[in-house]
Amino acid sequence: MSDSNTSSPSSRRTLLQTASNGAMIGAVATAYAGVGAVGVRYLYPASSRATVWLFVTELATMAQGDALTWIAPDGSRITIARQGEGDSVEAFAALSTTCPHLGCNVHWEQTNSRFFCPCHNGVFAPDGTATAGPPAEAGQNLGKYPLMIQDGLLFIEVPAEGLAAVLEDGDDVLAAGLTPTTDDYGPPGMGHDPCLFPPPSTCDGGVG
Amino acid sequence: MTTERAPSSGIVGWFQERLPIDEEALRELTNEPVPNHLKKWWFALGGTPAYLFIVQIVTGILLAFYYQPSPETAYESVQYITDEVAFGWYIRSVHKWAATLMIAAVVLHQMRVYFTGAYRKPRELNWMVGMALLMCTLLTGFTGYSLVYEQLSFWGATVGANILDGVPVVGAFGKNLLLGGEVYNANTLPRFFILHAAVLPVTITLLVGVHIAIIRTQGVTEFEFEEDKGKEKKHFDFFPDHVLSELGIGLVLMVILSALATALPAHLGPEANPLQTPEIIKPEWFFYVAFRWLKLFSGTFAILSQGLIVFVMFAWPFIDARFRKRNPNSELSVWLGIVAVALLIGFTIWEAVVAH
Amino acid sequence: MRLETKRTIIALLAGAFIVSLLFVQWMEVVRKAEEAGLREAHVAVPAASQDCVSCHEEANAGIVDHWKGSTHAEVGVACVECHTADKADADAFEHYGETIATIVTPKDCARCHTDIAKEFEASHHASAGNILASLDNFLAETVEGSRVPFQPHSPTPGMEVDEVWGLASANSGCQQCHGAKVALESSDGSLLTVDDLQPDADGKPTNLDAIAKIKRDSDGIPVLSSTSWPNTGIGRLNLDGSRGACTACHSRHDFSPRRARQPENCGKCHLGPDHPQKEVYEESKHGIAYRDLKDQMNLDGDSWVLGEDYSAAPTCASCHMSGNKENGGRITHDPGERISWTNRPPVSTRMDTDVHHKIVKETDPEKRAKLIADSADDKRTRMKQACATCHSEQTTNNFYEQYDNFIVLYNEKFAKPGLSIMKALKDNGVISKTQFDEEIEWTWFYLWHHEGRRARHGASMMAPDYSHWHGMYEVAERFYMELIPQARELTHEARDHGNAEAADAVDKVIDDILARPEHVWFEEGAEADMERIRKAMAERYGPQ
Secondary structure: OOOOOOOOHHHHHHHOOOOOOOHHHHHHHHHHHHHHHHHHHOOOOOOOOEEEEEEEEEEHHOOOEEEHHHOOOOOOOEEEEEOOOOOOOHHHHEEOOOOOOOOOOOOEEOOOOOOOOOOOOOOEOOOOOOOOOOOHHHHOOOOOOOEEEEEEEEEEEOOOOEEEOOOOOOOEEEOOOOOOOOOOOOOOOOOOOOOOOOOOOOOOOOOO | OOOOOOOOOOHHHHHHHHHOOOOOHHHHHOOOOHHHHHOOOHHHOOOHHHHHHHHHHHHHHHHOOOOOOOOHHHHHHHHHHHHHHHHHHHHHHHHHHHHHHHHHHHHHHHHHHOOOOOOOOOOOOHHHHHHHHHHHHHHHHHHHOOOOEEHHHHHHHHHHHHHHOOOOHHHHHHHHHHHHHOOOOHHHHHHHHHHHHHHHHHHHHHHHHHHHHHHHHHHOOOOOHHHHOOOOOOEEEEEHHHHHHHHHHHHHHHHHHHHHHOOOOOOOEEOOOOOOOOOOOOOOOHHHHHHHHHHOOOHHHHHHHHHHHHHHHHHHHHHHHHHHHHHHOOOOHHHHHHHHHHHHHHHHHHHHHHHO | OOOOHHHHOOOOOOOHHHHHHHHHHHHHHHHHHHHHHHOOEOOOOOOOHHHHHHHHHHOHHHHHHHHHHHHHHHOOOHHHHHHEEOOOOOOOOEEEEEOOOOOOOOOHOOOOOHHHHHHHHHHHOHHHHHHHHHHHHHHHHHOOOOOOEEEOOEEEEEEEEOOOOOOHHHHOOOOHHOEEEEEEEOOOEEEEEHHHEEEEOOEEEHHHHHHOOOOOOOOOOOOEEEOOOOOOOOEEEEEOOOOOOHHHHHOOOOOHHHHOOOOOHHOOOOOOOOOOOOHHHHHHHHHHHHHHHHHOOOOOOOOOEEOOOOOOOOOOHHHHHHHHHHHOOOOOOOHHOOOOOOOOOOOOOOEEEOOOOOOOOOOOOOHHHHHHHHHHHHHHHHHHHHHHHOOOHHHHHHHHHHHHHHHHHHHHHHHHHHHHHHHHHOOOOOOOOOOOOHHHHHHHHHHHHHHHEEEEHHHHOOOOHHHHHHHHHHHHHHHHHHHHHHHHHHHHHHOOOOOOHHHHHHHHHHHHHHOOOOOOOHHHHHHHHHHHHHOOOOOOOOOO
């Protein structure tokens, strides 16, 4: 004998039915929605330790006007330049070499004193402001990294991704650090005048 | 009989116009009257593994997002899940505990079916489908544990494959098929992964479908308990009563799983080292009885005797029928069952407490 | 049961499930917080040092392992950053594409740690190499060894010994703490040190002749003489003109501050019969507390300010160098900044220093006052800031009075008299000008250099046994039972050899000393004193 669904004339009974129904459906739905939320959070990439401060160089090694390329642990190349006067951190700039437009690599052109992106001819001033091309139109400048000076030493704050907790074999480890700035030339084509900044041998009157 | 119904309005009506499902027939198909004895809790032991299976599918899919089935990176990826991924430890622990509970529930369910004689004619086929499900579940547990690539995973798989090798005639073939080679090699882990995550789940799903279909077509075994003798048989509705019960059981299981996952989370042992066998190797708890059996009797006899036992289990409905033909009131099955359960529990505990 | 009941139960179960999920969420948050603290610090290898690490990881795993545990590694300072050298440096060489030098001197560390290096250079630690021109040096080089190589006494089976290197005792002994004069082997068989290379302000050698003679091995690497390397003596005289070795306390390659905070670190050198600071510390209550409460010392802390980050017990570093709450956490790498007496010389001197950090010797009070840039009291005040973490002013001040009294007692009763006796002997020619060739010179050496120092150190750091039994008692015994009798014997001998004038002069000095009230007991007896003691004993403890 089923005792379900019989609509008794008593209104209190119906109220109890709807109340219990509602409570049940609500609670169960919330519970399983919670499970779903756990699942979604689980799938979302885990955030490891956000950033870390790393040593770049001693202040004394950089004169005003100098720039160097520094490789962050996650592999990105960062241009660090001493542009202003004085010893304060404002005299320095650490600029990302990833173009804010669609992510290509910009490089520094010594002759033109500018950053150039070969993908769609984006141009940036030495302080990272976009001056021509799609980035300028969208008002997107080169990303900046925080710098800090302590006891005459320059430190940069970068994401800790790619830092090895333990060095194994050295094969897969991304090494952070200084590299000599040799990118005075870029890939030919892609809007470049090949003689503007080539490897010294090919063109005459080119950049040495 | 099809009655003309006025087309429903709104969404239901929208679907009704596009999906020609006969509501009445559907209602009749699903809302079967369930015998009242199913209100007793031990009859819920069938739905329990089914629900846990769904939990395993969901958590398993989530784990598969991060797990890497290659010997070089498998352990690391499990570590990543456990240590780095948000709630990774929880999903992994739930997956591990649900596996244990599912196997326990399957075994208990089988015992219930056995001791209530629900395998007898005309339900022999369903018993065998159930046995197949048991084998698949155990194999899923085995392959799943091998994926973690801990020391015990590696050596458990090696030992297991070698036991398989001990089976006459087909053993070597089986081992090569399982390992993808003579010994544990680069093919083995991906093979286990596909078995665990694709082949076996699909097989289990299909078998469960068959299992339930057979129940539905035959109807649930009607029981007559002492206290109910003579009374009119009572039934209750599948929907919503039984569904709600199952829902309740499901929630209880979730709470239990959460509690176990937080109180006793899954840890990670040392990484597999093919060059060094650990002092103590044991399979997962659900294989303790088999392991103990193998240690008591050596070599081929042990393997063959185990094979015989499994065969007897498969064929039990028919063997039992034979016995009851001779003596209709034979309680042999009950006594045999009691002995079997005692041995099962005894051997499992024995293996659990002993080091070697 | 009724449907409503069933539904309610399920709602409650769902509620229980939600609660369990909330608990899971909480656990996740806690776990993340723990991970943040417990996560192993990452290691960053700069591109330039990548090759160094890959090779030396295999070849010298210990070096790379230690380095990985250092703050340098976390921040991206690796091999090349420290070992980089200029081609013009005396000990520089090419190594797989980089120009490096083996020895990293304070000049190299100063590139980044400028202020600390400056402080250290001004300290007595950096001038520890001065021992090379001292009495101890004479002991090690001449008495224990030989300044000139000499022929072996007889053959050594199993080893070719052409000649005996007489400075070995100095090398393995004194110089390992005080610092060696780093020497490169020269092509003509001699040694090239900082004196020969004459480096300029940048550390580059200027003497071209010396540079030309630098011996190099088959790989072109300048050969460091075994007489001076390895050496991490704190006053090492480096080839680039700098003095000292930061690695004496901050052992390479993990440069662990944790290690530098522990007394065992200082104890490599500050121990032994002639300056048992470590033993004195261990006897004192400070040392006892440290041993017991080492776990609460927060040795691994980034910040280690006494009174803020820890206060369980002080170590050597706590009082002599580290920052404390009172002084705002200011660390000094010049321990001399906090020391008011120097107990090194035979007679202890007040540490009034001039602008050059040298002790003011001027006796005229007016002139003295003008010369003093940092007085002994200023230094004592700085030390008292550390004391204030645990002790009241009265305790501290009273202790310093006790200490001052002890030093003055030692100075006036034994040190100055002993010194004047020795001076009289020498001035009057009773003993030779050569040190350590007569017994009394050893006696006097023991008295002030070993026992006298022990006594003074014991008093300075509250170790009663070292102050008394290992200290003043032995000083007294040495003075009365050996120094005085030996001096008398020498004058006696001098008289026998016809040198009555010298003998008289020295005897007068001895007599004047022994006539003083504090010494009078020795020759005139002290029966009155003994009687007084017996009476007091009987009064307090009953007849014996």
